[in-house]
Amino acid sequence: MxxxxxxxxxxDFTTNQDVRWCPGCGDYSILAQMKKVxxxxxxxxxxxxxxxxxxxxxxxxxxxxxYGIHSIHGRAPAxxxxxxxxxxxxxxxxxxxxxxxxxIGGNHLMHCMRRNVDVNIVLFNNRIYGLTKxxxxxxxxxxxxxxxxxxxxxxxxxxxLSIAIGxxxxxxxxxxxxxxxxxxxxxxxxxEHRGTAFVEVYQNCNIFNDKVWDYAKARETKLDTTVELxxxxxxxxxxxxxxxxxxxxxxxxxxxxxxxITEDDLLFHDEQASEPSLAYLLSRMRQPDFPEPIxxxxxxxxxxxxxxxxxxxxxxxxxxxxxxxxxxxxxxDTWEVK
Amino acid sequence: xxxxxxxxxxxxxKNHELVESATVRLAGDSGDGxxxxxxxxxxxxxxxxxxxxxxxDFPAEIRAPRGTRAGVSGFQVQFAAEDIxxxxxxxxxxxxxxxxxxxxxxxxxxxxxxxxxNEESFTKKDLxxxxxxxxxxxxxxxxSYRVIKVPMTKLxxxxxxxxGLSVKMADRCRNFFAMGLVFWLYGRELxxxxxxxxxxxxxxxxxxxxxxxxxxxxxxxxxxxEAFISGYKVDPAKLAPxxxxxxxxxxxxxxxxxxxAAKSGKSLFLGSYxxxxxxxxxxxxxxxxxxxxxxxxxxxxxxxxxxxxxxxFGGAMALTTSSGPGIALKGEAMGLGxxxxxxxxxxxxxxxxxxTGLPTKTEQSDLLQAMFGRNGxxxxxxxxxxxxxxxxxxxxxxxxxxxxFMCPVLILSDGYIANGAEPxxxxxxxxxxxxxxxxxxxxxxxxxxxxxxxxxxxxxWAIPGTPNLMHRIGGLEKQQGxxxxxxxxxxxxCMIKLRQEKVDRVASVIPPQSVDxxxxxxxxxxxxxxxxxxxxxxxERCRSEGLSVAHAHLVHLSPFPTNLADILKNYKRIxxxxxxxxxxxxxxxxxxxxxxxxxxxxxxxxxxxxxxxxAIRSELASMR
Ligand code: SF4
Numbered sequence: 001m002x003x004x005x006x007x008x009x010x011x012d013f014t015t016n017q018d019v020r021w022c023p024g025c026g027d028y029s030i031l032a033q034m035k036k037v038x039x040x041x042x043x044x045x046x047x048x049x050x051x052x053x054x055x056x057x058x059x060x061x062x063x064x065x066x067y068g069i070h071s072i073h074g075r076a077p078a079x080x081x082x083x084x085x086x087x088x089x090x091x092x093x094x095x096x097x098x099x100x101x102x103x104i105g106g107n108h109l110m111h112c113m114r115r116n117v118d119v120n121i122v123l124f125n126n127r128i129y130g131l132t133k134x135x136x137x138x139x140x141x142x143x144x145x146x147x148x149x150x151x152x153x154x155x156x157x158x159x160x161l162s163i164a165i166g167x168x169x170x171x172x173x174x175x176x177x178x179x180x181x182x183x184x185x186x187x188x189x190x191x192e193h194r195g196t197a198f199v200e201v202y203q204n205c206n207i208f209n210d211k212v213w214d215y216a217k218a219r220e221t222k223l224d225t226t227v228e229l230x231x232x233x234x235x236x237x238x239x240x241x242x243x244x245x246x247x248x249x250x251x252x253x254x255x256x257x258x259x260x261i262t263e264d265d266l267l268f269h270d271e272q273a274s275e276p277s278l279a280y281l282l283s284r285m286r287q288p289d290f291p292e293p294i295x296x297x298x299x300x301x302x303x304x305x306x307x308x309x310x311x312x313x314x315x316x317x318x319x320x321x322x323x324x325x326x327x328x329x330x331x332x333d334t335w336e337v338k
Numbered sequence: 339x340x341x342x343x344x345x346x347x348x349x350x351x352k353n354h355e356l357v358e359s360a361t362v363r364l365a366g367d368s369g370d371g372x373x374x375x376x377x378x379x380x381x382x383x384x385x386x387x388x389x390x391x392x393x394x395d396f397p398a399e400i401r402a403p404r405g406t407r408a409g410v411s412g413f414q415v416q417f418a419a420e421d422i423x424x425x426x427x428x429x430x431x432x433x434x435x436x437x438x439x440x441x442x443x444x445x446x447x448x449x450x451x452x453x454x455x456n457e458e459s460f461t462k463k464d465l466x467x468x469x470x471x472x473x474x475x476x477x478x479x480x481x482s483y484r485v486i487k488v489p490m491t492k493l494x495x496x497x498x499x500x501x502g503l504s505v506k507m508a509d510r511c512r513n514f515f516a517m518g519l520v521f522w523l524y525g526r527e528l529x530x531x532x533x534x535x536x537x538x539x540x541x542x543x544x545x546x547x548x549x550x551x552x553x554x555x556x557x558x559x560x561x562x563x564e565a566f567i568s569g570y571k572v573d574p575a576k577l578a579p580x581x582x583x584x585x586x587x588x589x590x591x592x593x594x595x596x597x598x599a600a601k602s603g604k605s606l607f608l609g610s611y612x613x614x615x616x617x618x619x620x621x622x623x624x625x626x627x628x629x630x631x632x633x634x635x636x637x638x639x640x641x642x643x644x645x646x647x648x649x650x651f652g653g654a655m656a657l658t659t660s661s662g663p664g665i666a667l668k669g670e671a672m673g674l675g676x677x678x679x680x681x682x683x684x685x686x687x688x689x690x691x692x693x694t695g696l697p698t699k700t701e702q703s704d705l706l707q708a709m710f711g712r713n714g715x716x717x718x719x720x721x722x723x724x725x726x727x728x729x730x731x732x733x734x735x736x737x738x739x740x741x742x743f744m745c746p747v748l749i750l751s752d753g754y755i756a757n758g759a760e761p762x763x764x765x766x767x768x769x770x771x772x773x774x775x776x777x778x779x780x781x782x783x784x785x786x787x788x789x790x791x792x793x794x795x796x797x798x799w800a801i802p803g804t805p806n807l808m809h810r811i812g813g814l815e816k817q818q819g820x821x822x823x824x825x826x827x828x829x830x831x832c833m834i835k836l837r838q839e840k841v842d843r844v845a846s847v848i849p850p851q852s853v854d855x856x857x858x859x860x861x862x863x864x865x866x867x868x869x870x871x872x873x874x875x876x877x878e879r880c881r882s883e884g885l886s887v888a889h890a891h892l893v894h895l896s897p898f899p900t901n902l903a904d905i906l907k908n909y910k911r912i913x914x915x916x917x918x919x920x921x922x923x924x925x926x927x928x929x930x931x932x933x934x935x936x937x938x939x940x941x942x943x944x945x946x947x948x949x950x951x952x953a954i955r956s957e958l959a960s961m962r
Binding site for chain 2: 079330
């Protein structure tokens with residue numbers, strides 16, 4: 001049977017609510033890409049749910065003409081788990097930020113990923129608390145001076161993708177708010193992945209942490225500071241594409257191509273490796289020592305919580321027959337009073 | 339069939355004297371299997387047609403230091419030929435497996451009551467573990483009881499000799515020996531327990547055979563020992579006609595929830611995090627996947643309730659279960675539930691607080707938390723079951739209210755109800771009323787307003803997957819009608835009032851408050867939750883003494899039944915017994931501006947009937 005799906009456009013996903021992010025905020029571009037990608041997926045709007053926590057990014061659901069919940073600080077993955085477990089027919093997105101997802105909600109994020117619930121999590125990383133006006137976040141760098149750290153942050157930052165890979169999330173990727181083509185591709189791949197898809201987006205907060213990702217965005221520097229991951233391809237980067245990443249034992253190292261080093265000596269990316277070690281190693285490549293990888297770190301097929309849960313229900317029905325209340329009530333010792 | 343059940347159960351040649359009721363407590367170390375034999379005695383008595391009520395009491399530690407007072411685990415059961423409401427105040431028979439059990443329980447044995455002791459566990463070492471210097475069996479402190487000293491260890495070992503078990507394993511059959519003896523004493527059938535042993539230990543024939551031998555030899559010990567000239571028997575109770583089964587509170591609650599789901603055409607989702615004494619609801623519901631039940635053991639209490647809200651948004655009958663400390667953690671999400679106006683059930687099986695408090699003991703100290711324990715004006719309907727079997731009904735009622743008014747509903751059970759057992763008349767499923775639920779289909783006329791309201795002020799439960807009804811909800815204040823975020827001051831106040839009004843209107847669909855006893859008079863006892871049995875029995879007893887006392891037991895705590903105000907006016911004095919420092923009492927005072935007198939107990943233990951009766955008598959005496 002074929003059902004005629006109406007052709008949707010970006011406008012179909014737009015709500016009548018005024019978008020209230022600061023002008024110039026990186027969130028706008030992520031919203032635009034999402035609205036562009038969703039119509040291409042062939043999923044009707046009513047089958048899509050956006051769930052967010054609290055923070056600037058968490059206003060996202062109000063701007064998407066789908067179903068949505070703007071929930072509690074940090075807990076969106078838990079809402080999503082309950083929803084997806086009972087409604088596997090829905091496409092569920094979680095929108096979170098570095099504070100929401102990694103500070104107050106770290107536990108939920110971790111458990112959602114290790115269970116591999118079939119939801120798509122997009123973490124807007126701006127390395128600052130925006131909505132509460134500029135305190136340092138769990139991804140802020142050491143020494144970061146903010147309102148709550150006048151002498152500089154003494155908290156070692158957390159790295160979202162290292163956490164995700166540590167939890168063995170089945171899809172892990174990174175993109176950048178202004179790199180719209182790349183972002184679109186990554187969102188699309190996340191949507192198409194079955195199991196938890198975790199996407200970190202470098203997002204600029206132009207009010208409280210402006211230019212924090214400029215090294216990875218600016219035309220002059222980005223080719224040297226980032227390396228685009230492509231499945232089955234060697235890790236090559238640099239303005240002249242003459243730099244590469246080579247594995248030296250268990251350590252990655254930056255090498256210059258030529259002078260006896262060829263592409264074949266480089267690390268070849270394998271996003272489908274069932275062992276997460278390589279992906280973890282990539283997640284630890286950071287500026288200024290390494291170019292930061294952009295793209296899909298990991299995309300593997302793994303058992304999904306919601307699917308397993310519903311399979312158990314079906315299995316129980318098959319084994320015991322659909323539940324019958326009257327026989328349940330009479331299943332223990334019973335007696336008659338006349 | 340193995341030899342265990344093929345051998346006929348023995349029947350007694352000794353005389354068994356008829357008594358109206360009996361209260362028995364089995365006490366031993368937490369590793370001695372007292373809960374198991376208590377449950378068996380309960381089930382067997384229920385099968386014999388008695389009314390039964392139980393009170394299991396065990397330490398919070400899984401294996402508290404062996405032989406110490408802290409490690410004592412007890413199980414009390416009253417079985418009777420009449421309707422009873424409590425597990426009994428004073429004991430007719432106390433079985434103790436060691437000195438610690440003796441000293442911690444003897445005070446509850448009535449004068450002249452039977453004390454059965456395993457005399458071999460009163461060695462110097464055992465006494466020391468129980469912090470005793472002298473053996474209480476050797477002095478005259480036991481003179482007022484009928485002390486039956488039994489060499490249980492030796493006799494048990496002998497009886498299981500044939501199975502060639504290790505000494506340790508053989509000694510683990512001692513509880514069955516003790517059970518056999520108690521069964522003889524009260525003329526109980528061995529058959530059901532023999533069947534139980536077969537099912538439970540069937541895979542280990544040696545153990546099964548040893549346990550049933552120990553059981554039989556305990557029984558024969560009673561039949562042959564000269565210490566007992568006669569035993570007792572309790573006739574069947576005159577319960578309402580029907581088929582009965584024995585249920586525990588948490589189990590009845592779980593069954594009620596599945597039934598509510600079936601009656602509303604929903605599948606059940608439970609998001610929960612293990613916590614004493616609520617975990618058994620999670621365990622029980624996890625068994626019912628073939629009923630379409632989905633249970634999710636979340637990473638914490640917050641995730642448990644948030645997953646519940648997620649499932650409710652998707653259209654499931656969703657609930658979360660916990661106890662006081664867990665409810666404290668859920669507070670923020672409960673507020674979101676109220677704001678989102680989605681139906682769901684939140685269960686608090688109360689335990690001793692504050693903080694970790696007394697996890698395995700009972701208390702009623704979360705009533706004000708249930709009423710007010712969230713930020714902002716955050717009302718929700720609250721119901722409290724009064725007994726184990728009543729949990730079934732309350733579960734259905736809670737869901738009926740949640741679905742009709744589109745709001746979270748809180749059930750306040752307690753540890754005493756959760757772990758207690760009593761006979762339950764099995765309803766005919768077809769006779770139970772349906773719980774109608776309608777979801778908008780997306781083909782209605784006009785613009786969809788997610789916060790429009792029906793005559794109950796309920797908003798439409800539009801679920802994802804429905805075309806044309808896409809909407810976004812959240813914890814920010816809603817604009818009435820559209821559900822859009824609104825910071826408008828007038829709208830905020832309007833919404834605050836609406837959410838309160840909605841809860842208030844629940845009063846229009848709940849049964850009026852009933853009163854046992856005279857419609858007006860000197861004293862009205864007002865109670866709620868698990869103290870129902872003690873208050874009912876105490877007020878009945880006092881009325882039979884000619885006192886003017888009535889009893890109103892509240893199941894609906896928010897909102898109160900509308901006629902409660904008038905009822906309170908009909909008595910000269912109001913007494914509110916509670917297992918807290920006066921929480922219902924203060925609600926009644928502030929709502930109705932009445933003077934209330936209190937009876938409070940916060941010891942982790944239920945009321946004894948005598949305590950309530952004494953309070954009634956002294957209130958009435960002071961009025962003269
Ligand atoms: S505070 Fe920063 S993150 Fe928040 S909306 Fe403004 S620019 Fe964006």
